[in-house]
Amino acid sequence: DTFGIGRAALPEEIAAWDKDVRPDGTGLPVGSGDVLTGEEVFADQCAVCHGDFAEGVGNWPKLAGGADTLADDDPLKTVGSYWPYLSTTWDYVNRSMPFGNAQSLSPDEVYAIVAYILYSNDLVDDEFVLSNETFSEVTLPNHDGFILDDRLETEHSKWVGEPCMENCKDEVEVTMRAMVLDVTPEEDEPEPEDALEEVEAPIAEVATLDPELVAAGEKVFKKCKACHQVGEGAKNKTGPILNGIVGQAAGGVEGFKYSKALQAKADEGLVWTEDTLAAFLAKPKAFMKGTKMSFSGLRKEKDLAAITAYLASVDD
Amino acid sequence: ASPDPLITEVQPWASGLGDGVDAAPYGMPIEYEDDVVRRNVEWLTADTISSINFTPIHALDGTITPQGCAFERHHSGAIELKKEDYRLMINGMVDQPLVFTYADLERFPRENHVYFCECAANTGMEWAGAQLNGAQFTHGMIHNMEYTGVPLRTLLEEAGYDTAGKWVYVEGADASSNGRSIPMEKALDDVLVAFKANGEALRKEHGYPVRLVVPGWEGNMWVKWIRRIEVANAPVESREETSKYTDVLANGVARKWTWEMDAKSVVTSPSPQAPISHGKGPLVISGLAWSGRGAIKRVDVSVDGGKTWQTARLAKPGEKMALTRFYLDTEWNGEEMLLQSRAMDETGYVQPTKAQLREVRGLNSIYHNNCIQTWLVRANGEAENVEVS
Numbered sequence: 001d002t003f004g005i006g007r008a009a010l011p012e013e014i015a016a017w018d019k020d021v022r023p024d025g026t027g028l029p030v031g032s033g034d035v036l037t038g039e040e041v042f043a044d045q046c047a048v049c050h051g052d053f054a055e056g057v058g059n060w061p062k063l064a065g066g067a068d069t070l071a072d073d074d075p076l077k078t079v080g081s082y083w084p085y086l087s088t089t090w091d092y093v094n095r096s097m098p099f100g101n102a103q104s105l106s107p108d109e110v111y112a113i114v115a116y117i118l119y120s121n122d123l124v125d126d127e128f129v130l131s132n133e134t135f136s137e138v139t140l141p142n143h144d145g146f147i148l149d150d151r152l153e154t155e156h157s158k159w160v161g162e163p164c165m166e167n168c169k170d171e172v173e174v175t176m177r178a179m180v181l182d183v184t185p186e187e188d189e190p191e192p193e194d195a196l197e198e199v200e201a202p203i204a205e206v207a208t209l210d211p212e213l214v215a216a217g218e219k220v221f222k223k224c225k226a227c228h229q230v231g232e233g234a235k236n237k238t239g240p241i242l243n244g245i246v247g248q249a250a251g252g253v254e255g256f257k258y259s260k261a262l263q264a265k266a267d268e269g270l271v272w273t274e275d276t277l278a279a280f281l282a283k284p285k286a287f288m289k290g291t292k293m294s295f296s297g298l299r300k301e302k303d304l305a306a307i308t309a310y311l312a313s314v315d316d
Numbered sequence: 317a318s319p320d321p322l323i324t325e326v327q328p329w330a331s332g333l334g335d336g337v338d339a340a341p342y343g344m345p346i347e348y349e350d351d352v353v354r355r356n357v358e359w360l361t362a363d364t365i366s367s368i369n370f371t372p373i374h375a376l377d378g379t380i381t382p383q384g385c386a387f388e389r390h391h392s393g394a395i396e397l398k399k400e401d402y403r404l405m406i407n408g409m410v411d412q413p414l415v416f417t418y419a420d421l422e423r424f425p426r427e428n429h430v431y432f433c434e435c436a437a438n439t440g441m442e443w444a445g446a447q448l449n450g451a452q453f454t455h456g457m458i459h460n461m462e463y464t465g466v467p468l469r470t471l472l473e474e475a476g477y478d479t480a481g482k483w484v485y486v487e488g489a490d491a492s493s494n495g496r497s498i499p500m501e502k503a504l505d506d507v508l509v510a511f512k513a514n515g516e517a518l519r520k521e522h523g524y525p526v527r528l529v530v531p532g533w534e535g536n537m538w539v540k541w542i543r544r545i546e547v548a549n550a551p552v553e554s555r556e557e558t559s560k561y562t563d564v565l566a567n568g569v570a571r572k573w574t575w576e577m578d579a580k581s582v583v584t585s586p587s588p589q590a591p592i593s594h595g596k597g598p599l600v601i602s603g604l605a606w607s608g609r610g611a612i613k614r615v616d617v618s619v620d621g622g623k624t625w626q627t628a629r630l631a632k633p634g635e636k637m638a639l640t641r642f643y644l645d646t647e648w649n650g651e652e653m654l655l656q657s658r659a660m661d662e663t664g665y666v667q668p669t670k671a672q673l674r675e676v677r678g679l680n681s682i683y684h685n686n687c688i689q690t691w692l693v694r695a696n697g698e699a700e701n702v703e704v705s
Contacts, residue, residue, distance in 0.1 A: 002474050005420050009405050009413035017544050018407055020485060020495060020552045049362070059362035070568030075680055082570075083559050092555040095493040099366070102392065102491035146562065149574045154676055160664040163616065165625045171705070172621035172654060174692060176445045178588075178701035184449040185357055227363070237393065238363035294362060 021091040025135050028090065032131030033112025035119040041109050042116045045098045048223050048295055054078075054120035058294035064120035070145065080121025084146055086138050090114050100226035100237070209313050217310025220303045223295070230314045239293060246312040248272050261290030274308040281307060344384075351375070354385050355452060360441070365393045366492070368435065370456030373582070373604065374589040378631070379460050379639040380430070383513055386459035388521040389435055389535065391492030397541055399525045404471075404509070408485075408546035411476030418525055421511060424466040424474075429508065429531070430638045432606045434458040434577045436534035436561050436683040442670075444679045446690075446701045451587040454689060454701060455580075458606070460639035463529050465510030468503050471545065481547035485554075486528055489543035496537045497551035498530065502575075506531045506637075509542065532608030532637035533575040534683070536561050566678025577608030579667050580686035581615055581642070581659035592697030596650035601628075605640045607661035612640040614660045619646075621654030621690060621704040622669070628657070653693040654704055670703060 021027035033041075043052060049060035056062030066076025075081075079089050094110045096102050105113070115130035118138065124130075130138070178184065221230070227238035234241045240253035251258050251266030258266070265288060270276065280287045282304055283297045298304050345352065356369035368389040371381055388394065399418040407413040435457035441447045448454050472484070477500075484503045487495035498507065508529040511518060518524040523540025530537045536556055551557065563571040583603040586592045592599065601619075605612045612634030616625040631641040642657070659667045670687040692702040 002476070003424060005423050005474065006414040006416040009407055009415045013405065013415065014407050014413055017405055017487075018546060020487070020546070020554065022550060023553050059359075070564055070570070071566065073679070075564055075568070077559065077564070079559075085553050085558060088553055088555050088558050091552070096392070096491065096555070099392070100491070102493070145568065146558075146570050146572045149571050149576075151571075151574065151576075151578070155578075155668070156663070156665055159666050159668050159672065161666070163625070163658065163660070163666045165616070168623055168625070169705075170623075172623055173705045174654075174702045175705050176703035177692070178446040178449045180445075183357075183359065183447055184453060184588075185355060238365050292363075 019091075019095055021087045021094070023085040023087045025087060025132065028087075028132045028135060029107040030132050031107035031111050032129055032134075033108050033110070033115050034129045035112075035115045035124065035126045038112035038114070038116025038119070041105075041112050044222070045101075045105070045109075046113060048226060049099060051296070054117055057296055060294060063117050067121075067141065070142070078121065079117050080123060080141065082142050082145070083140055084143050086114070086118075086135065086140055089117060090135075098226060101222070209309050213306050213309040214313045216302075217306035217308070217313075220298070220307045221310055223298075224307075227293075227295075230311075242311055243314050245272050245314070246274060246277065246308065259290055259292040261288050262292075274312060277308050277311065278304045352385060354387060355456075357441075357448070357453060366391050368437070368457060370452045371459050372452050372589075373456050373458070373584050374451040374587050376584070377602065377641070379604070379641050380514060381459035381461060383461070383516070383519045383522065386461065386519075386522065387435070387457050389457070390490075390521070390540075391494050392490050394521040395490045395541060396520060397489060397525065402489075402525050403543060404526065405544045406471060406475040406547070407544070408548050409478035409481035410472075410547050411478075414475045416471070418511070421466055421509065421526065424470050426464055426466050427508065428462055428464050429506075429529075430460065430462045430635065431529055431531045432458055432460040432577075432637060432639045433529075433535045433538055434580075434606070434608075436536060436574075436577070439580075439685040439687070439689075440682045442687070442689075442701075443674075443681060443685055446703050449701050450589040451582055451584050451689075452589060455582040455584075455604075457535070458604075458639075460606075461513040462515070463508055463510040464512035464515075465508035465526075465529060468507040468509055468528070468545070469505075471509060472503065472547065475547075477547045481549055483548045483551050485544075485546040485548055485552045486537075486539045486542055487544040487546075488523075488539045489541040494536070494539055494556055495552060495554045496539060496556055497548075497554070498537060500547075502530070502533070532577060532610075534561060534577060537575065561683060563677065563681040563683050565676075565681070574684055577606070578684065578686045579605070579607035579609065579612070579659045579661040579665050581605035581612075581657040581667060582689050583617070583655050583657050583691060586655070586693050586697070586699050587691050588699045588701060591699055592648065592693065595697070596648050599646050599648040601644040601646060601655065603628075603642055603657050605634070605642055605657070605659035606638065607634075607659065607663075607665070608637060609665065610662040611636050611638075612659055613662050615640070615642040616658045616660075617642075617644045618656040618658070619653040622656055622688070625658065634662075650695055652695055653691075654702070655691040655693055655699070656688050658688055 051057050054064035066078045066081035069075045111130045118124045228242050230242045236256045240256035250270040284293050352372050352375040354369040361367040371387040402418045404416045438457035482500050483497050510529045511526050528539045528542045585602050605615045615628045617628045618625045628642040628644040634640040673687050691699045693699045
């Protein structure tokens with residue numbers, strides 16, 4: 001008894017969406033990638049949040065380390081120390097990463113990235129090649145570290161029945177207070193009127209941009225795309241819109257909540273020129289202690305020149 | 317006493333005119349209620365895209381959560397997906413893999429149910445000690461809405477599911493590809509493919525146009541923007557069911573498949589964000605109770621940190637997997653209180669203390685903290701989040 005609603009799903013449609021991979025490798029496409037290639041792809045695609053060595057940047061997830069810490073006070077749960085199945089890593093990288101540019105990696109790139117994550121966790125050597133064929137050779141260390149939910153036996157059997165109503169304990173003492181840690185978010189104070197005064201932005205110098213440099217900058221900008229949007233229809237995401245950022249007063253994007261550090265610089269009159277941007281992007285945390293931009297920085301001069309040229313080309 | 321000018325003098329609103337009917341075609345709360353909003357805790361996550369915020373439960377009453385202040389949790393941001401662009405696929409172990417449009421879903425017989433949705437991490441910051449000062453922050457990863465939708469069972473039958481398929485894998489359309497494996501038994505029982513909440517379309521942040529509703533089970537399984545349902549003979553073991561939403565015990569071994577949300581309650585008023593402002597005399601103590609394993613049967617309240625308990629009044633008899641409002645209509649003598657509530661559900665389970673939970677699980681579970689909460693209410697009426705012996 002069916003309603004006859006809906007239509008048959010076509011094989012191409014199922015193939016496009018049914019991409020999940022099971023612990024036994026079911027669902028893996030043909031392909032391969034080695035650790036050294038993985039290191040490069042990882043540096044390009046993943047390191048902005050996860051660090052060059054998968055050690056994590058700021059509050060973003062650490063993917064490596066933490067071996068034998070699960071019984072510690074503050075366990076470090078990474079692919080190496082906690083994840084039970086390699087398939088989960090492959091599947092997650094393939095379908096959900098990079099953050100802000102998901103489903104853009106080729107199968108070979110995913111194999112390479114996962115090989116590098118294994119290497120970062122000291123689980124394979126630097127000559128390892130991960131492929132649909134070598135996949136089953138890898139067993140993650142915490143494979144047997146899980147039990148099925150046993151709350152009914154270990155908890156519910158104890159915590160049933162008529163509870164105590166009177167004389168349940170002799171004394172009660174306060175043993176811990178939230179005030180001690182006090183990590184509750186504070187309400188924002190209303191901004192004083194004069195803080196809303198318009199900051200007069202200097203008129204940006206009209207310079208001719210080198211199209212090659214701009215094109216190179218667009219490639220470098222991939223590193224920024226996880227958090228920043230540019231162009232028509234751009235929206236504030238983890239980071240503010242960057243349209244017309246060159247020549248703009250810092251902290252000026254409407255509707256974006258800046259860090260206290262950036263707001264302070266903005267109040268001092270910081271303007272984003274190609275020079276100040278380059279200085280910021282070379283070492284964000286050094287240029288602005290307390291910035292919430294978790295990017296670790298561009299090391300190459302030519303990348304800095306390219307990115308600032310590209311940003312200068314993106315109009316309001 | 318001098319006469320109250322608010323009564324004796326003609327006020328502007330009693331003489332002038334208010335807004336016309338079209339001032340707000342879709343209304344927002346009046347400006348005087350602008351503190352009743354979702355709030356987040358910035359240090360919890362790296363950014364606000366893959367993050368969570370909290371329902372202002374301290375400022376609400378009754379049980380239904382307005383959509384506009386119901387907590388949000390995204391893994392890759394709240395996407396904009398039009399009804400016209402919406403597709404739902406059923407594949408895997410079925411006679412006929414199918415694709416439904418939004419309009420298709422509206423042609424199946426539909427049901428209405430009120431259910432709570434609680435994030436498994438609700439109260440998760442309190443394992444190691446009292447941390448956050450406010451019911452919104454300690455217990456606000458929860459909302460309770462009336463859902464309209466099609467039973468998942470109906471769609472599985474439409475595709476002709478194979479009875480050898482013991483699992484369904486459900487997946488969202490957003491970039492996080494959030495996916496969870498659900499046992500077929502639950503899928504056939506009470507899971508809804510929902511498109512309305514509290515009578516109107518789902519909000520963007522709650523999965524517009526279609527989300528999954530998995531009554532009583534952790535919020536992460538309520539996949540938003542649901543696009544695919546695969547019948548399978550084994551679980552996928554996705555990221556969200558292995559590396560996250562698993563509970564590490566003190567010995568380092570982790571529990572997995574901890575789907576049900578156990579019985580829990582919290583006093584929402586008085587509480588740190590809702591102090592007593594009226595001094596001694598009649599006082600309404602109020603809060604919420606819920607259980608993922610059935611209906612709430614009883615809630616007890618203690619004002620002395622658990623030495624003695626009084627049974628509270630339930631506003632309505634508890635309903636399965638839905639929030640229950642309780643009241644203790646009492647007299648406050650103006651002295652300090654250590655305020656607690658303790659829920660019991662229809663299975664006979666009694667909400668445990670923090671000490672009881674820690675004894676079994678240690679401090680590192682993160683998820684499924686359903687301990688009894690204590691508020692220290694001082695003589696001045698202000699309240700603080702504390703732990704007691």
